[in-house]
Every structure is written in structure tokens, then in C-alpha cells.
Amino acid sequence: xxxxxxxxxxxxxxxxxxxxxxxxxxxxxxxxxxxxxxxxxxxxxxxxxxxxxxxxxxxxxxxxxxxxxxxxxxxxxxxxxxxxxxxxxxxxxxxxxxxxxxxxxxxxxxx
Amino acid sequence: xxxxxxxxxxxxxxxxxxxxxxxxxxxxxxxxxxxxxxxxxxxxxxxxxxxxxxxxxxxxxxxxxxxxxxxxxxxxxxxxxxxxxxxxxxxxxxxxxxxxxxxxxxxxxx
Numbered sequence: 001x002x003x004x005x006x007x008x009x010x011x012x013x014x015x016x017x018x019x020x021x022x023x024x025x026x027x028x029x030x031x032x033x034x035x036x037x038x039x040x041x042x043x044x045x046x047x048x049x050x051x052x053x054x055x056x057x058x059x060x061x062x063x064x065x066x067x068x069x070x071x072x073x074x075x076x077x078x079x080x081x082x083x084x085x086x087x088x089x090x091x092x093x094x095x096x097x098x099x100x101x102x103x104x105x106x107x108x109x110x111x
Numbered sequence: 112x113x114x115x116x117x118x119x120x121x122x123x124x125x126x127x128x129x130x131x132x133x134x135x136x137x138x139x140x141x142x143x144x145x146x147x148x149x150x151x152x153x154x155x156x157x158x159x160x161x162x163x164x165x166x167x168x169x170x171x172x173x174x175x176x177x178x179x180x181x182x183x184x185x186x187x188x189x190x191x192x193x194x195x196x197x198x199x200x201x202x203x204x205x206x207x208x209x210x211x212x213x214x215x216x217x218x219x220x221x
Contacts, residue, residue: 004153006153009151032208034209036210042214043201043212043213043214043215044154044201044210044212045212046209046210049208049209086153086154090208093161093167094161094165094167095141095142095161095162095165096142096144096159096160096161096162096167096205097142097205097207097208097210098144098156098159098169099144099154099156099210100156101146101153101154101155102153103151103152103153104151104153
């Protein structure tokens, strides 16, 4: 079965410090992974997709198939990074792309 | 472009009442989805529609029904609301890779 685990419900760091949000997955096939971000009372937005290997808002994430992880990193946190972050695993089912989400990590950046 | 539009934004229901959450997308996406978001549980898939005319159950379908009215619209119906259905509901659409989410409906069942 597909599963995504985000072990930290809450993460608090100081502005300027490095940030790492952990994500581990369980999937027997070739995984396609995403990070979504939800700012306060807003809709979820796509932050990163592992296939694109882009850096968005200073965030990067590398897929490690050996450790089945897709951790999100940023070298210097900013206050505007405070938000809820969800890791998600994509699976194809009957012509649709189904996303399985982790439980989410609430990131708070302290001034 | 509006993207994915959900109505209403907020709703309070009494136990046993029924209601329909509306979702429409203007991006010509084939697939549409309904998720619920609960603290500590992330987002869980209720129902999805791979294409116009098809619907399938997701992870937590009990107590819900859906209708894919046309390619643009995908509605979620609660026939007899229960307090356990208090949640934030998100609709999403996808062309096949990556979702676009609506702004959500915050539903409280008392």
C-alpha cells in the first residue's frame, strides 16, 4: 500500500537558520513525489515536484530511493516560510492521478 | 482565470441535514477530486472522477456521494450530515500531473 509519513507535526526554527522537513514514503513502484504548501487560510499550492528538480522560493528536495525519502530543505529560513507543508505521493489509478498525502508539518519561523 | 472555484466557503449544518458542495474548474482538466483535511491526518481522498461520466471511491467515501455533472463541475453531497464530517473540504483538478486546488469549504456539523 502507498503511504507517506511526515514524522514532525510541528517544526520551529529561527529566521536565517536551515530548515529540513522530513518525508518518507512507501511505494512498490517508481514514485512521483510532490511538496505542497498551505499558507494561513489559503488553498494548497504546489511547491515542488521531484521530476522537475527546480528550486522554488529557495526550497529544494531530493528523492532518495534507497532511503525512500523526499526531504524538503532550505538553507536560510525566512518568516514568510511559516506555513503548513504536505508531502504527497502520486499514483495512477484508472486514468486519474491520485495523491496520497502525509499528515503535514506546520513550520513556524521565529524572528 | 478562476482556476478551481468552490462554494460555499463556510457552512454550519445540524446533524441529519443534507447539503451539496459545489466545485467548478475552468482549465479543461479531465480529472477532479474531493479531499477532506483534518488536523493531524493530512488530506484524505473522498471521491475522484478520472473523466467526465466516471466517479470512483477514494479512501474515506462513507457518508458522501458525488456527481460529475460535466467536464467542469464535480459536486459532493452529504445526505445526512454527522459531526464526524466536520472538516475542511478541498476540491482539486488535474490534467494528469499536479493538482490545482480550490480554496476550500469549512463545514461544521453540530
